[in-house]
Amino acid sequence: MALSNALSLVNWPALGFTVLPNLGGIAGGFITKNAIEKWYKTLKLPSWRPPNWVFGPVWTTLYCGMGYASYMVYRDGGGLMGPARLPLTVYGLNIVANWMWTPIFFGAKNLKLAFYEIQLVDATALGMTYLFYQINPTAGLLIVPYCLWLSIATTLNYVIYRDNKPKITELKEN
Template identity: 35%
Template sequence: MIFFIFLLACAAAASTGIIFKPGAWYESLVKPSFTPPNWLFPVAWTIIYLLLAWAGYRLSLIPGSQMVLALWAAQIALNTLWTPVFFGAHRLLAGMVIIVLLWITVAAMVVLAVRLDLITGLILFPYLAWLCVAAALNFSILRNNR
């Protein structure tokens, strides 16, 4: 049951991608050469959200995981916020601020999770890696589309 609560939170975050689609505005932006193909985004995020729910569930079973779970809650809120700000409001700088805060939050979450349970920390690592790509992409788009 607890896993499904984490999965529901991830589904709520994912739903912003359905509501605020990249569309013609995003296609018109100057993007860097390392921009992943469009089909990869939903695949990557689906895997990341499933891993996030699994990690949240695992953390909920570990005594003393309150701080990591608080970071989990903070990251899902920031994650949910980024899409409507970037794709909905077309606010590139605000999106950059959010993704930097998200990266810091997830990095702290990974470090603390590894200390509590190596497997859970490893489960979260692909998310941090993908955020590195996403942040670099956001930064490049911000720089090239003023």
């Protein structure tokens, strides 16, 4: 009976929205783990790059914040048929683009395409921040750390691409 009472106190929609972004992050983690062990460590990486162990906790925290912010917008913006429709659509585009980055960078090992693709993640994150803020200012502010982290991730992606591009002489030899 106590468990039943405790479960009835859980805000299941908020929990679902909060967990959802992490599902793609977990899936991407399998791709990332294999690539880090074999391929990523062979790249020329900038000295200012955060250590590998930082990425998991940071992304988990950011995904939870994004997810809860999306719940707040859903709740306060009338669901998918109210004013929340556009912000949640942009959020959906952002999270799919975010999830796609890992297979492009770590799976296909396409540094250039990953850099172009992360521009879509950046643009939709900025749009999402603005649109979320219009529905619920706290929700918009919850996206700001994500945007700040994306600026680091985008710069890191660019520098890794720049420093690991095949040289013209290497291409001619192959």
